[in-house]
Amino acid sequence: MAQDDPPEGWSPQERQMWEAYRVGEWCEEVAEVRGSALRHLLIAAPSSRPGCQARLRLRGAHVTGELDLAEVTVTGSIRLDRCRFDDVPRLDNAHLDAAFQLISCTMPGLSMVGARVTLECEVTACTVTGTVDLRSLTAGNWLSLKDTAVRPAPGEAAIDAQSVDVGEDLLAPGLVCTGPVFLNSARIQDALAFRGTCIGGDAGCLQAPALTVGGGLYLDSGFSGSGQINLYGASIGGSVNMSDCQLDGPGPGAGAYTLNLACAEIGGDLQAERGLEVRGPIDLRDTAVRGSVVLKGARFDISASSPTADAALNASRLRVGGDIDCRGGFVAHGMIDMRDSRIGGSVLFDGAELNSLDNRHPALRGNGVETGGVFNLRDGFTAHGRISLNSVTVRSRVSLDDAVIDTSADEWAMSFDGSSASSLSLRLREAPAGLVVLQHSRIGLLRDTPTAWPAGLVLDGAVYDSLHPTLPAEARLPWLRRDPAGFVPQPYEQLAATYQRQGRDADARTLLVAKQRSMRRTLSPVARLWSLLQDATVGYGYRPLRAVWLLLCLLTTGTALFTAWPPTTVGDGEAPPFQAAIYTLDLLLPLVDLGQEGSYAPTGIMQWGAVALIGTGWLLATTVAAGASRVLRRA
Template sequence: MDLTDEPDDRVSASVIARLLLGGNEAEKGFVPAVRLRGAHVTGCLDVSGGDVECELRLEKCVLDEAPRFGNARTRQLRFADCVMPGFDGGGLRADGYVSLSGSVIEGQVKLVRAQLLGGFRMNGTKITARDDRYAFFSGALLVEAGMFARNAEVTGGMRMTGARLAGGLFMEGARLSNPGRLALDGQNITVSDAMECGQGFQAEGTVKLRGARIDGTLSFDRAGALRAPGRVALQLSHADVGELILTPSEPIEGIVSMTYARFGVLLDNPDFWPEQLRLTGATYESLRGGGVTRRVDWVSRDPEGFRPQPYEQLAAWYLKDGNEHLARRTQLLKMRRRRLTLPWPSRAWSALLDYTVGYGYRPWLVFGWLTTIVVLGTVVFSRVHPRPIKEPAERPDFNALAYVIDLLIPIGAFGQREAWDAVGWTQWLAYGIIATGWILATALIAGVTRVLRPN
């Protein structure tokens, strides 16, 4: 029934409800529907628990009270460019699509446990919560044919915990505002297609996708401001995402948490890396977006300090990608960052291992130290000869180079150390060379055998 041409634009909600519930027998050969345009709906449109066989289409209507479709079963529902104080669809089952596109809603949209088999649309919709409740409240929502909220404005946050969206979630250009709280609570959400939060998407408050399962792409490509100062701005911990595109148009203000998440592909932009990033336990199969040599800085942004696992994961990816040099560099920097967390005795020993053999990742440093010591010792002992400690017939001729090498090597090789003894102040130099030899040998052996590389 089309009520557009009624002389009075005021229509009682009870009349619409009776029509929807079969108050007027449908004619054979026609699809039953109720359509209104530009009407002022008075009273409460309440079909809770009913079985609605008609399609409902309201365009540019004003509703005095929030429509109630709780636990009802309906066909297609369309509220296009309407003004209403809320919408109650808790437990609603719609065999067609439900649309709130273009509407202005001053109150809560409630779709808890709703099943929308034909999809859900709220493109360009403006929802404003009247109190501390969520503006969009839809825990355990099921949408089979995709949810579209492009260019929507939601003030008061969206709660979609446990929602299952088989056809994807498309929120390009949407603006969510709930400062100091959750702008989007999508904990444990399951998206069997893409989740698009780019192209100007903005969020004042936390975007929480903890434990989310997104089979396709989760995209923040060219997203606008994601702000949660002093809080977690983007929560992706324990999420399982096929591909994450984290390339906003400006840096995220707040912490980004990816702890214990799994990503197939992670694409980001080094110029807009978050200042604070938690990566402990996160795994990924591929990193894209440039900044390959700068990734060590990327894994070093945990606000809680040093965590070893992100370095291990990055080094493993470098090896898989064929960048062995960068993998070694990552492991070296991991040990250096770890050193800052140690007590001072361990820190001193750790620094020594770093400067001598680079924790085993730079064993060639030993040869630089050895060369320096050999040259210095050879010059000194060439000018200040040690005194003999054996009879001439029992000792080899003095050779400064061989003498220094004998001092360096823990087990003498040339017999010089047993035949000659340093004199005066050069004794201290000899003791220093002997000690340095033991230290370098120990560090080199331990480094090469990876004893110094804790898991």
């Protein structure tokens, strides 16, 4: 037998395949070939015909027996189209110097563990009733699983591609798997595309922790997954696109996330412009996104996972270079948790609807968030549950214009405790029944509307530079009196200081007097009496003209009385001429001697009048001094 002749005992169809290989043409009229014949052809390959490229192109053949190419080196390309295999083709640790393609083939599985394909590796539009095992596969160009259906036995993996290394793209649009896909520690130089892919089954969905993708990751265009998608610690050089994507979680259970992107690095955007629906919790903790997180129109729901799941989206310690955009009809049934996140751009929940499923968790928890842009919860934003924004730092404005916070009266609606913003707008669509907490916050401009003032408002320690609208002090007093703790002095002082900066001294004094009157209810009976006296006489030092008018009234009264019933001279010395007005003034002014009080003494009932004038003078002087001291301390 010559070296380029087929072996003895081969069937005419196998001899035909041998000759087609030597000229590199398709062999299409072969109904059946043995797997051992294919192996012999590829190992002991005949030389090509002059001017031809030797390669295997086989279409429509039934391959009987096992095709075993394990640890084999093949120089030419392999293309098998619409072939049917009785046994699992095995190419473990094979070295294929050209392309390897299985197109529209049917097989009970495929094993390419540790194989090396110099060019593209393609399993397209195939039907596989077992596992496609690609562990540690190396593909020099792209790896394609396009339109392939993989239906393994229950409990088995559909595709096991752990530690694969792909020189260009891994493409799997239209892939259908009834078992999980494993891409643990896989490395894809360019894009990883699962567009229109359906992955599901009892054993899970996509497991790809420590995945490395140089380009983008595409779970879009009708992608659907049942079970967990685990991308923990993944490194994605481009964007992650999840538009028109539906994910069904693994169900109740601690740590059972539908999408786990915790500790991941994303070089572009995390994008879902439309159609993202996730049933089950999402984990974005400690993830870094260089671009923006765009979740316009997305719908998150953990109602089937409660009470084991705390949040529909757990994005605590998330770092985003751009915006978090949850506009366009975003809906979440379950808490949105953004604690301690760092956002370079803005946080946008305009028109979104957030629903807390129980009283244990708020609808939105953003404690410790820092953002360089705006934090918008406006334009129809609705929260069925609390909003917690404690210790937040917002470089620009926080806006709740036309927002609704739906809580019961026995819980707080919004907390902005210890936070700072250049502007805070609380012009809500309707007044919240719950408590709004602004204590210890620092705000440049505070905007609100009287028709939407909350039933309870905590302002203790809040500092703001200006307030809009600038209502008269009397109109603002009900706003200050909404603290459920009762009287708290600092909010009065803060609002008075704001009026003073605006040049509205009369309003400032009105606020300070109101503060003293409110404080009076907290004092002991004696202190309360002293407070009443200060209020009546000098308005706690903020109404000094009252003391002048009271002094004039007492002077006039005393002058009239002592003119009608003058006192008698005291002693043997020569007394100055009696002047009723000066004598009255000498009695009223303590520590002042005008020479009349020591020279004359009232008689009869006028002695009691003199005592009343002296006592009134001391009280007047003391209250004036106390009020002046209070005013000077403020100055």
